Structures are given as C-alpha cells and as structure tokens.
Amino acid sequence: MSRLELAGLTKRFGAQTAVDALDLTVESGQLISLLGPSGCGKTTTLRLVSGFAIPDGGTIHVAGRQVSAAGTVVPPERREMSMIFQSYALWPHLTVAENVAYGLKLRRLPRATIDERVRAMLETMQLGPYAARYPAELSGGQQQRVGLARALAVEPKILLLDEPLSNLDANLREEMRHEIRRLHDRFHYTTIYVTHDQMEAMTTSDIVAVMRDGKIEQAGSPEDIYERPLSEFVARFIGSTNILRGRRAGEHVADCDGLRLACESGVFSEDGGAIVSIRPHRIVLGPPPEGEAGPNEAVGTVERAVYLGSQRHYIVALEAGTRLQVLASSDVLAQPSQRVGLTLPPGHCRALAR
Amino acid sequence: MSASSPEAAPASGRGLPGWFDPSPVFFGLIALLLAFVVLLPFGWLALFSLTDEKGAFSMENFSELGDPSLFLGPFVTTLGIALGVGVLACGVALPLAWLVSRTNVPFRRTLRGLIMTSFITPPFIGAVAWVLLAAPNSGLINQYYRALTGAGQFDRLVNIFSAEGIVFVMASYAFPYVFVLAANTLDRMPYDLEEASAILGGGRWHTLRRVTFPMVLPALLAGFLIAFLQAMTQFGTPAILALPAGFHVLTTKIWSLFQFPPRTHLAAACAIPMLFVTILLLRGEKFLLGRRGFTMIGGKAGAPQLTNLGLWRWPALTMALLVIVVTVLLPNLILIRASMLRTVSDAWTLDTITWDNVRLVFGLTHTRATLENTLITGVAAATAGTAFSVLVAYLTARRAVPGHRFLAFLATAPAAVPGIVLGVALFIGYTRPPFQLYGTLWILLLAFLTIEMPPAYQQMQAAFRGLNPELEDASRILGAGRLKSLTSIVAPLLKSSVAATWCFVFIGTIRELSATILLTTSNTKLVSVLIYDLNENGELGAIAVLGLVLMAVTAVVVVAANRLANVGQMAPGR
Numbered sequence: 001m002s003r004l005e006l007a008g009l010t011k012r013f014g015a016q017t018a019v020d021a022l023d024l025t026v027e028s029g030q031l032i033s034l035l036g037p038s039g040c041g042k043t044t045t046l047r048l049v050s051g052f053a054i055p056d057g058g059t060i061h062v063a064g065r066q067v068s069a070a071g072t073v074v075p076p077e078r079r080e081m082s083m084i085f086q087s088y089a090l091w092p093h094l095t096v097a098e099n100v101a102y103g104l105k106l107r108r109l110p111r112a113t114i115d116e117r118v119r120a121m122l123e124t125m126q127l128g129p130y131a132a133r134y135p136a137e138l139s140g141g142q143q144q145r146v147g148l149a150r151a152l153a154v155e156p157k158i159l160l161l162d163e164p165l166s167n168l169d170a171n172l173r174e175e176m177r178h179e180i181r182r183l184h185d186r187f188h189y190t191t192i193y194v195t196h197d198q199m200e201a202m203t204t205s206d207i208v209a210v211m212r213d214g215k216i217e218q219a220g221s222p223e224d225i226y227e228r229p230l231s232e233f234v235a236r237f238i239g240s241t242n243i244l245r246g247r248r249a250g251e252h253v254a255d256c257d258g259l260r261l262a263c264e265s266g267v268f269s270e271d272g273g274a275i276v277s278i279r280p281h282r283i284v285l286g287p288p289p290e291g292e293a294g295p296n297e298a299v300g301t302v303e304r305a306v307y308l309g310s311q312r313h314y315i316v317a318l319e320a321g322t323r324l325q326v327l328a329s330s331d332v333l334a335q336p337s338q339r340v341g342l343t344l345p346p347g348h349c350r351a352l353a354r
Numbered sequence: 355m356s357a358s359s360p361e362a363a364p365a366s367g368r369g370l371p372g373w374f375d376p377s378p379v380f381f382g383l384i385a386l387l388l389a390f391v392v393l394l395p396f397g398w399l400a401l402f403s404l405t406d407e408k409g410a411f412s413m414e415n416f417s418e419l420g421d422p423s424l425f426l427g428p429f430v431t432t433l434g435i436a437l438g439v440g441v442l443a444c445g446v447a448l449p450l451a452w453l454v455s456r457t458n459v460p461f462r463r464t465l466r467g468l469i470m471t472s473f474i475t476p477p478f479i480g481a482v483a484w485v486l487l488a489a490p491n492s493g494l495i496n497q498y499y500r501a502l503t504g505a506g507q508f509d510r511l512v513n514i515f516s517a518e519g520i521v522f523v524m525a526s527y528a529f530p531y532v533f534v535l536a537a538n539t540l541d542r543m544p545y546d547l548e549e550a551s552a553i554l555g556g557g558r559w560h561t562l563r564r565v566t567f568p569m570v571l572p573a574l575l576a577g578f579l580i581a582f583l584q585a586m587t588q589f590g591t592p593a594i595l596a597l598p599a600g601f602h603v604l605t606t607k608i609w610s611l612f613q614f615p616p617r618t619h620l621a622a623a624c625a626i627p628m629l630f631v632t633i634l635l636l637r638g639e640k641f642l643l644g645r646r647g648f649t650m651i652g653g654k655a656g657a658p659q660l661t662n663l664g665l666w667r668w669p670a671l672t673m674a675l676l677v678i679v680v681t682v683l684l685p686n687l688i689l690i691r692a693s694m695l696r697t698v699s700d701a702w703t704l705d706t707i708t709w710d711n712v713r714l715v716f717g718l719t720h721t722r723a724t725l726e727n728t729l730i731t732g733v734a735a736a737t738a739g740t741a742f743s744v745l746v747a748y749l750t751a752r753r754a755v756p757g758h759r760f761l762a763f764l765a766t767a768p769a770a771v772p773g774i775v776l777g778v779a780l781f782i783g784y785t786r787p788p789f790q791l792y793g794t795l796w797i798l799l800l801a802f803l804t805i806e807m808p809p810a811y812q813q814m815q816a817a818f819r820g821l822n823p824e825l826e827d828a829s830r831i832l833g834a835g836r837l838k839s840l841t842s843i844v845a846p847l848l849k850s851s852v853a854a855t856w857c858f859v860f861i862g863t864i865r866e867l868s869a870t871i872l873l874t875t876s877n878t879k880l881v882s883v884l885i886y887d888l889n890e891n892g893e894l895g896a897i898a899v900l901g902l903v904l905m906a907v908t909a910v911v912v913v914a915a916n917r918l919a920n921v922g923q924m925a926p927g928r
Contacts, residue, residue: 050831076830083831089824093846103832154832 002157002190003028004049008058009068011044011214018044020214021058026192026207031184032219033193033201036211037237042194045211046162049192050083051076062157082151083160086167088143090135096146097122097131103154117153124183125149141172148180152187159189165200177203198238202226210234228265231354235277242283242324243352244276252351253295257320260295261344266351275352281327282348285314285334288341296349298342300324302334316342380837381755384745391804392764394789395779396771402622402782415623425624428607431517432586435603438521439585440578443529448574450529450674451536456566457661459670465678466537469530472682474908476865477527478590478885479901483685484523485594486698486894488514494688497699515599520592524585526681531584532577539573540566572642579639583632587772589868590882594889604628605774605868612872618782625775633770686905693898711895720879728864728881731795735802736860739810740852742803747814748840752823762815769808773868776804781872793875801869806859813858817851818844857915861908 004026011019019041026032034042047053049060051073060068067074082103090099097118104114122128125145135143144164151159164180165173181204184191195201201208202222209219210233218225218234229235232243246256254261254274261276268274288299300316303323307330314326314334324342334340406412419425450469454462475483488495490513499511513519543566589605596603602610604624611621663670692698693711700706715721743765749755750762768776780801784791791797825847829839845852867882874883881900888897 050827052827052830075835076827077833077835079831080833081831083828085824085828087822087824089822089828091825091828091843091847102829102834106833106838150828150832160831 002063003061004158004190004192005061006045006049006058007061009045009048009055009060010057011041011048011053012056017214019048019055022214022216024209024216024219026190028190029188030206031181031191031193031204032207032209033195033205034209034211035195035198035201035237036217038196040211041214042196042211043162044214046083046160046192046194049158050081050160051079079158080154080156081158081160082154082156084144084147084151084162084164086163088135088147088167090143090146090150092135094134095131096127096133096135096138096149099135099146100150100153102150107154121149121153140168141176144168144172144176145179148183152183152189156189159191161191161193161195163195164193165195165197173197173200180204202238208238210237227350229277229350229352230266232275232277232352235350235352239279240325241277241279244278244322246274246276248272248274254351257318257322259298259318259320259322261349262295262346263349263351264346267353268351269353275354277350277352278344278348280313280325281311282345283324283326284343284345285316285326285328285332286341286343288339293341296344296346298324298344300340300342302336302338302340305334305336314340316340318342378755381745381749384742385749385755385757385761388742388746388761388764391800392767392807395776395783395804398783399622399625399775399779402619403626406619415619418620419623419627424620425604425607425627428602428604429627431601432604435517435520435524435592436582436585438517439524439528440582442521442525443532443581444574444578446525446677447529447532447577448536448570450677451533451540451570452562452566453670453674455537455540457663457667457670459663459667459674461671465671465674468678468682469533472527472530474905474912475527475682475686476590476867476882476901476904477524477584477588478594478867478882479689479897479904480527480685481523481591481594482885482889482894482897482901483689483692484514484519485889486688486692486898487684488512488519490515492699494698515595517596517599517601520595520603521585523595524588524591525581526685528581528584529681531580532574535573535577535580536570539570543569576639576642579635579642583635586628587632587774587868589774589871590886593871593886605772608774608778609871612781618778621778622782625772625778628772629770629775632772632775636770689898689901691898692895693902695895698894711899714893715896715899720876721884723877724879724881724884727795727798727878731798731802731880732860732863734795734799735806735863736856738799739803739806739859740814740856743807743810743814743855744845744848744852746807747811747818748844751815751818752826754836762811765811766808768804771804773805773866773870774872776801777869777872780804780869792873793877795878797873798870798878798880801873802859802863802866805866805869806862809862810855810859813851813855814848817848821847854915857911861911864904864907 006022006024009019009022009024010017022041022045024032034045036042044053048055048068051068054073055068055070057070059066062079067079091102094102100118100121101114104117109117118131119128122131125148127142127145127149130138130142130146135146138146144167147164161180165176168176177200180193184204193201193204202225205222207219208222208225210217210225212233218230220228225234226238229238235241235243244254244256244259244261246254246259246261248268249255249260250262252263252268254263254268254276256274256276263276289297293299298318300318302314303317304315306313310330312328312330312332314328316324316326318324326342403415404411404413406414450465453459454466454469459465485493487493490496490510491508493510493512493514495512496510499505500507500509514523587605589609592603593606593609596606608621608624608628611617611624688698691702694707695702696706696708696710746761746765750758750765755761771779780797781792783789784797784800791800821844826839826844829843830836834842864880865882866880867886870880870882871886874880879887881904885897885900885904888894888900
C-alpha cells in the first residue's frame with residue numbers, strides 16, 4: 001500500500017501526444033479509475049505507471065520514491081506492482097496454482113509459505129478445486145479470477161487493472177465489478193483501474209478520473225462526477241444528458257432560445273455563452289401550462305415514446321426546435337404528437353463553463 | 355534502455371532479490387555477435403575484390419571480368435539457364451496449381467501431396483539420378499532406346515550433359531516452389547470474383563484469362579524469381595552436369611578459381627556481380643509479394659465452386675501424373691535401383707541385388723568421420739541457429755535494444771547471399787589471423803548459421819508476432835527480468851515453433867553443398883561433399899545409397915517437425 005503521485009507526466013508517440021502533462025495523486029489504499037474513450041491516453045498512463053513505457057516528461061513517485069522520469073525508469077520487474085491484463089495473460093503452459101505461485105517463487109519465499117499463500121488465495125477467489133487445471137480448461141470468469149489471484153498473491157504496492165472486464169459477457173461483468181470492489185474493501189491496495197465503461201468505473205471506484213486527449217478532464221467521487229460535472233464532455237460521457245446552449249441572462253440564469261433556465265449549481269464561462277446540462281430523468285413531464293410558460297418551464301410536442309418497462313423514454317421537440325430526452329415513470333403516459341409541458345427544476349440544471 | 359538514474363535507483367534492490375538484471379548486457383552481446391558474423395566476411399570479400407595478390411589497391415580483378423572464358427561466358431550461360439528454369443518451372447507449375455486448386459480434377463489432395471514430396475530430394479542428388487537415367491551412353495533411357503530401335507552404339511535419345519539437361523533437372527526441383535506460391539494464392543482467391551465474371555457473361559476461358567490469371571500473376575512472377583535465383587546460385591547440379599559437358603556456369607567457375615593455384619582475389623570479384631543480381635531480384639520479389647494483398651480483397655470465400663472439367667478431368671489427371679512420374683517417381687526409383695545393383699543397367703532381379711554399394715559406402719575409411727561431421731555440424735547449427743534466431747527475433751519483435759531495426763536487417767541480409775558467394779567470403783575471412791578457422795568444422799558451422807539465419811529468424815519472428823505481449827508483461831510486472839521471462843514464459847510457449855525451426859535448419863544444413871564445397875577439407879568432409887567426390891569417381895551406386903539415407907533422414911525430420919507443430923497447437927500446455 002503506497003501513495004502514488006504522477007506529476008506533469010508526458011508521453012509522445014511521434015507527433016502525437018498521448019499523455020499531456022498529467023497530474024494525479026492516488027492516496028494510499030484508494031481505488032481510482034481512469035475513464036475515457038479509446039485513444040484518450042488512459043492505457044498509456046497505465047503503462048507509464050507500470051514501467052513498460054518511458055515518459056518523455058514528468059515524474060512518477062511511489063511512496064515518495066521516484067520510479068519514473070524522462071528517459072529513466074525503474075523496470076517493471078522491480079516496481080513491486082501487479083497488473084491485470086485485458087487478455088488475462090494467463091500462461092497456458094502452467095496450471096492455475098503454478099500461475100499464482102509464479103510471482104512468489106520469484107521472491108524466493110520458502111516452499112511451504114508459497115504453497116500456503118497460493119492455497120489461501122485460491123480459496124479467497126473460490127478457485128480451490130481448480131488448482132491443478134490449466135487456464136484453457138476454465139471459463140472466462142474463472143480465468144479472470146486466476147488473473148486477480150496471481151496479481152494479489154504477491155501483495156503488491158500498487159495494483160493496476162487494464163480493462164479487466166472487457167472480454168467478459170454482460171452478466172459476468174456485473175458480477176466481477178462487485179467482486180473487484182469486494183476484494184478492494186478487503187485488501188485495500190492502492191489501485192488504478194482503466195476502463196471505458198462508466199458503470200464499471202462508478203461501481204468500483206473511490207475516485208473516477210475522466211480523461212480526454214491525454215489530460216484529466218475531471219476527477220472526483222462517482223457522485224461528484226455524475227451530479228456535478230464541470231464540462232459538457234464529462235456530463236455527456238457519464239450517463240446520458242440533455243445539453244442546452246444559449247446566452248447568459250444573469251449570474252445563474254441562461255437564456256436558451258427563449259427558454260430561461262435558472263441553475264442552482266455550476267458556473268458559466270466568462271465569455272457570455274451558457275451551457276446547461278440536465279439529466280433526462282430529472283425533467284418532469286406534465287400537461288402544458290395554462291398561459292405563459294414560466295422560468296424553467298417549456299412546452300413541446302412528443303416526437304417519440306418508448307416503453308422501457310420501469311420507465312418511459314420520450315423525445316420532446318420544443319417550439320424553438322430543440323429536442324429533449326425525458327425519462328419518466330411508466331405511469332406518465334403521453335402519445336406521439338401530443339403537446340406536453342416540461343419542468344426543468346433549477347436544482348437539477350447544471351451550469352457548465354465548457 | 356532500462357538503465358536507472360541515480361535518483362531512481364533507491365527503489366531497486368529492496369523487496370525483490372536479484373535486482374541486477376543481466377539482460378541488457380547479454381542482449382547487447384548477441385547483437386554485436388550477429389553484426390560481427392554477418393559483416394566480417396563481407397568486409398573481406400569487398401577488400402579482396404579490390405586488391406591484388408600483394409594487397410595493393412587494384413581494379414584489375416574487375417577488368418578481368420570482361421574476359422569471356424573467365425567471367426562473361428559463364429555469366430551469360432548462367433543467366434540463360436536461369437531464365438530457362440524460371441520459364442519452364444512456371445509453365446509446369448501454373449497449370450498444375452490451377453488444376454488442384456480451382457478444378458474438380460480427381461485426387462486433388464493426393465496430387466498436391468505428391469508434388470510436395472519432391473522437396474525431400476536435394477537437387478544435386480536429383481542431378482545424379484538423371485545422370486543414371488539420361489547420360490548419353492550409360493543412361494538407362496538411351497540404353498532402352500537403342501535396344502528398342504536398334505540404333506547404333508553412339509546414338510542417343512537424350513543427353514543430360516547439356517544446358518537443356520541442366521534446365522530440365524533444375525526446373526524439376528524448382529517448380530514445386532512456384533507451385534506452392536501459385537496454389538496458395540489461388541486457394542485464397544475468393545470464388546465470387548470468378549462467379550461475378552461468369553454472371554456478367556464472361557465465358558470460362560475469358561474468365562480464366564481476364565480474372566483468374568491476373569490475380570495469380572504477382573505470385574507467379576515471384577515464383578519465377580525464386581526459380582531463377584535457385585538456378586543461378588546452385589553449385590551441385592551444374593557441377594555434376596555442366597563440367598562433363600565441358601562448360602562452366604558462374605558457380606562452377608568460382609569454384610574452379612579455388613583449385614590449384616587458388617586465385618581468391620579474382621573469385622571475390624566474380625562473386626560480387628552475382629551478389630548484386632541476387633539482391634536486385636530479391637527486391638523485385640519483395641515488391642511483388644508485398645503487393646499480394648490485393649488478391650485477398652473481399653476475403654469471403656463462400657462455398658468452393660470448382661470449375662467442372664467434365665471429361666477433360668481425366669486427361670488433366672494424366673498430365674499431372676506424368677509430371678509427378680517424371681520429376682519425382684523416376685529419379686527416386688532409379689536411385690533405389692542403383693543402390694541395389696552393381697551397374698544400373700543390370701536386370702533388377704533377386705539374383706542381381708547386391709549389398710556392394712552399401713559395403714562400398716560404409717567401407718570407405720572416411721565415411722564414418724563424414725557421417726559424424728555431418729551429424730555434428732547439423733545438430734550444432736540447428737541448435738545454435740535456433741537459439742540465436744529466437745533471441746534475435748525476440749529483440750526485434752519486442753524492440754528490446756536500441757538499433758533493433760538494424761538487427762532485423764542483419765538477420766535477413768544473408769538471404770541475399772548465394773551459398774557460393776558466402777563460401778568465398780568465409781574462406782577469405784577465416785583463413786587468416788585473427789580467425790584461422792579454415793580446416794575446422796567451425797567455419798562450416800559459421801557458414802550454416804549464416805545461411806539458415808534468415809529463414810529461421812523469419813519463422814521465429816512470425817511466432818513472436820502470434821504471441822500476445824501481455825503474457826510476457828505479466829511475468830515482468832510480477833518481478834521477472836526480460837531474460838527470466840524469456841526462458842520461463844516465452845520459450846515454453848513457443849516450443850513447437852522452436853522445434854520446427856530446429857528441424858528446418860537441420861535439414862537445410864545436411865543438404866548444403868554450394869558453400870560447403872569451398873570450405874571443406876579432407877578432415878572436415880560432409881555427406882554432401884562425399885557425394886560430390888563419389889560422383890567424380892563415377893561411384894553412382896554409392897551415391898544412390900548415401901542419397902537415400904539423406905532423404906530418409908530428411909523425411910523423418912519433416913514428419914517429426916509436423917508432429918511437433920500440431921501437438922503444440924492442440925495441448926493446453928505440456
């Protein structure tokens with residue numbers, strides 16, 4: 001368990017900057033996920049942390065010791081880290097037990113200690129009965145657990161996960177998300193978890209760091225990131241949202257094509273433009289208002305209505321042409337081409353600066 | 355590149371034992387060794403071609419190349435023969451490839467397998483077989499011809515000791531290469547392309563000419579170049595067939611410059627044009643095969659829609675069988691026959707069968723030493739060559755050292771060096787201080803390592819590309835250095851490729867003659883050279899015995915290699 005600090009970390013491939021002066025601190029025992037679309041630099045960041053890649057600038061410190069700087073790195077094998085790979089990277093010529101024992105043998109532990117720790121780890125991962133099997137004889141979920149067991153058996157200072165669940169099917173992925181969090185609650189390794197799946201990041205992490213173009217766009221608790229995004233990119237990337245653009249009409253008020261929106265949180269940019277984000281399930285759909293629509297109220301026509309079981313999904317076209325997505329309880333019924341009123345509560349309208 | 359700065363160093367040394375990783379030093383040494391082995395002889399070759407006997411700079415050697423009897427004559431003959439071989443090999447291979455790949459000719463798989471068996475026979479053994487069959491006087495074919503037609507004692511139907519004879523023999527061993535290239539291309543060609551042409555109203559012949567043929571053309575041209583190169587660089591076949599006819603090709607001429615009194619400077623100059631032509635042709639081949647991608651556009655093969663030959667498939671089958679009988683069956687049968695009879699024209703009955711040839715071969719005082727030498731150099735070259743190619747392929751595939759691109763170039767460069775040119779270069783490089791290896795098996799080992807490096811390296815490189823690098827990363831992050839990861843993770847995972855490469859190098863080594871002929875001495879004879887000597891003494895029965903032994907060993911090793919490759923794919927591990 002160690003504090004991990006990345007400062008000004010930069011990595012270029014030719015003319016392209018994959019990681020751009022990135023700063024990030026992971027407190028000891030914290031699980032932080034790097035979340036972003038493909039090509040945002042999250043995997044490169046992980047390879048820099050693991051020592052497989054050499055930075056062009058900046059430093060990495062583990063527990064106060066420098067392990068990477070421009071052109072000079074402590075190689076992966078001396079970093080006392082562990083890594084879970086997208087492909088699991090289990091060695092097909094070794095049994096489950098031999099896979100798990102590999103790192104322990106490298107540490108020249110006594111035979112009896114190794115056997116005991118392998119047994120205990122396989123027990124924890126519910127892999128006891130499979131110790132003598134070869135990886136090819138296991139299911140995908142079991143293989144993933146062997147990968148975890150192998151990484152955790154060496155009691156690493158830092159645990160790195162590179163899209164560990166992307167090869168699993170949906171059900172198993174959900175199960176393994178909780179499994180990873182359970183293991184973290186038990187062992188408390190300082191962990192970096194790379195993923196492009198926001199649900200994965202939110203389920204497992206203490207801190208979610210959303211990456212874009214080699215930089216961290218915003219880092220915070222899952223709730224922070226979801227409820228209080230700082231940019232349109234983050235608001236869109238974490239869950240679906242409606243983005244309304246307009247001009248600033250007061251300290252916390254935006255005018256979007258005649259629709260006046262008071263926002264109780266967030267700040268607008270200084271240049272007079274205004275961006276407002278509101279989640280589909282926060283918009284209240286009802287009958288059109290009598291008379292003039294007030295602030296944070298709009299009138300529109302239902303364009304599409306989809307029944308989702310627990311909810312109904314509507315697309316509503318406002319008179320100015322803007323289309324809004326609305327998620328309502330399945331009790332709230334409206335037909336296509338029906339005129340409806342929408343309320344966008346100020347408490348859920350988030351002002352965005354960019 | 356894994357050097358640590360003083361500041362970064364404190365994090366090491368704790369926790370994990372063995373913090374000093376010897377990998378960079380070791381890898382650096384490997385790279386240097388490769389550079390040394392490849393570059394040293396060619397430095398000498400260039401130097402020798404540009405100096406006279408006294409060591410002074412001189413262009414004399416090159417101006418002598420204009421002499422028709424020395425260089426120009428043999429060079430033109432060589433190009434003519436090589437051109438003939440290329441054309442003949444393509445002419446035979448293309449129809450055969452089309453038949454087994456795109457038509458419903460009967461026994462397509464069997465035909466394919468039979469054509470492949472001709473790889474087993476080393477070309478110079480084939481040349482000896484054809485001497486037995488078609489020498490003007492003693493050749494079996496001419497004897498039967500005279501017996502049947504009552505022609506005179508010196509009349510003959512065929513004469514293998516001629517340029518045409520050389521073209522024929524070389525083409526019989528070169529066409530399988532063209533065949534494999536063309537058949538593989540045809541196999542991959544999507545059937546719907548032909549169907550599309552047929553639907554648009556293209557007749558069968560029109561489709562063949564306008565669609566199918568252009569698609570195979572690059573592979574065919576590449577095959578032509580391979581056949582051409584083989585014909586140009588071979589020593590054994592022309593030495594056996596051209597010398598009795600009284601003319602030289604380039605390889606035999608270079609060899610003759612090493613006979614007493616040796617003229618090594620001139621030989622070096624003769625070798626250089628050959629080197630350039632080879633490099634030029636290989637670049638051409640790379641260009642042609644590098645563009646082969648377009649034959650695969652569309653990719654989806656669909657259900658095989660074979661061209662229905664109707665009744666024509668029986669004549670087609672007969673034609674294919676004829677080719678196989680002439681190029682595979684006849685030479686190998688005559689070898690078996692010759693190995694058992696005192697003279698090859700004796701009747702083949704139980705009474706005439708004799709062990710004389712076997713006794714002769716194994717009765718020769720140096721046979722035992724020769725077999726031992728062959729085995730020692732074969733095993734040593736295969737083992738060292740495989741280990742070396744694994745390391746170099748690893749270094750280049752994982753970009754583990756600075757300059758890995760240059761390393762890849764060095765490992766593939768010897769492919770452009772004809773055996774006889776390499777022989778000249780090694781002879782010059784290792785007959786003088788600081789490395790006097792001539793007269794030892796070491797120089798042969800070096801020659802084989804250099805010759806087999808490119809194919810072995812390419813095989814291992816392909817194997818590395820098929821191995822997910824994460825398997826190795828996983829080992830390293832858990833605390834294993836590069837070298838440890840290589841031995842405990844990578845090597846076991848690649849063991850079937852490693853075994854196949856070993857077999858490949860071993861086979862290549864035991865049948866090598868072109869470089870060996872210049873580097874061998876009476877104490878370091880190999881089987882291939884022994885066969886050549888026996889030919890000079892006219893002991894064709896003894897050659898047949900040795901040739902069959904060589905082919906049997908080759909066949910066993912090939913089967914073993916295929917087994918190993920398959921086992922590796924099926925089992926989850928050990």
